[in-house]
Amino acid sequence: MLTMERQQQILQFVRRNKVVKLVTLTQQFNVSMETIRRDVQQLVQNNKLEKVYGGVKYIEPVEGFIDQRFHEQLDEKIAIAKKCASFVQNGDCIFIDSGTTTYQMTPFLKDKEKLTVVTNSLPIAFDLIGSPIEVIIIGGKVRHSEKSVTSNEFLFRFEHLNITKAFICASGVSVNKGISDFSLEEAITRRQIIDIAETVFVAADSSKFLKDVAIQVCPIHDIDVIVTDDALSEELCQQFATTTINLSLVKK
Structure with missing residues (x-):
């Protein structure tokens, strides 16, 4: 699976579940913790996810200009x-x-x-x-x-x-x-x-x-x-x- 496709699926998974632990993501997508951390970091930088203790939370979108x-x-x-x-x-x-x-x-x-x-x-x-x-x-x-x-x-x-x-x-x-x-x-x-x-x-x-x-x-x-x-x-x-x-x- 391509990195971009996996990140999109991670985003969709977190959106459905609101708050997800990183270990759950490793199990869901069958990748290492290091890979998940990189994917999550990119999604956080893009303001799609927010880090919480031990996991991530979905950021509800707002309309920009x-x-x-x-x-x-x-x-x-x-x-x-x-x-x-x-x-x-x-x-x-x-x-x-x-x-x-x-x-x-x-x-x-x-x-x-x-x-x-x-x-x-x-x-x-x-x-x-x-x-x-x-x-x-x-x-x-x-x-x-x-x-x-x-x-x-x-x-x-x-x-x-x-x-x-x-x-x-x-x-x-x-x-x-x-x-x-x-x-x-x-x-x-x-x-x-x-x-x-x-x-x-x-x-x-x-x-x-x-x-x-x-x-x-x-x-x-x-x-x-x-x-x-x-x-x-x-x-x-x-x-x-x-x-x-x-x-x-x-x-x-």
């Missing part, structure tokens, strides 16, 4: 975004959500013909200025921390959009609770897009799985495809195999 997240797990995000862009065909009208993963889609779309991009992301809209792509930005309130626009039916008539494919971001992904986010306003906007899109894709790296954050966007059965990186554990892949979701794993 979008500028702080652009460089986190960048290789994974680019690989996921490239895969998402491969689903886009000439003539599509697509929605690209505000987020650091979907933002990486723009370089892979500029050779598409007769493409319309609907977005609530100011950085995505700015990136596509000067390209042949038609850009529609939804109307509403600017959310400064995310450089996004949040809206509702009072401010924007979503039903007039004919979206063939929607690419949605998520702060949390789980089989039981579906897709979740920290912001109620973002969740409302995503929910409205999901309701009208023909096909819904979720673009989320493996660190977002097994997390149920503040606000549910939608249950898992409302999603058609989840694109993520191949650090996702086999156990989680098996969980999603019991659903109607098409799970697409990519290498960074």
Whole structure:
């Protein structure tokens, strides 16, 4: 097992159990205490785990500013975004959500013909200025921390959009609770897009799985495809195999 994959599985194991002793991790993953200490140290440095006496504790995530997240797990995000862009065909009208993963889609779309991009992301809209792509930005309130626009039916008539494919971001992904986010306003906007899109894709790296954050966007059965990186554990892949979701794993 690769180091990165093992560390991701350690993180998922600790999240499920809240507090775990190091000796338990050595037994669970059949590696030496020295290896576990190195893995744990890396996860602690990345602010994923907190050391406690004799073990580690999971750190519940909080949403940071979008500028702080652009460089986190960048290789994974680019690989996921490239895969998402491969689903886009000439003539599509697509929605690209505000987020650091979907933002990486723009370089892979500029050779598409007769493409319309609907977005609530100011950085995505700015990136596509000067390209042949038609850009529609939804109307509403600017959310400064995310450089996004949040809206509702009072401010924007979503039903007039004919979206063939929607690419949605998520702060949390789980089989039981579906897709979740920290912001109620973002969740409302995503929910409205999901309701009208023909096909819904979720673009989320493996660190977002097994997390149920503040606000549910939608249950898992409302999603058609989840694109993520191949650090996702086999156990989680098996969980999603019991659903109607098409799970697409990519290498960074």
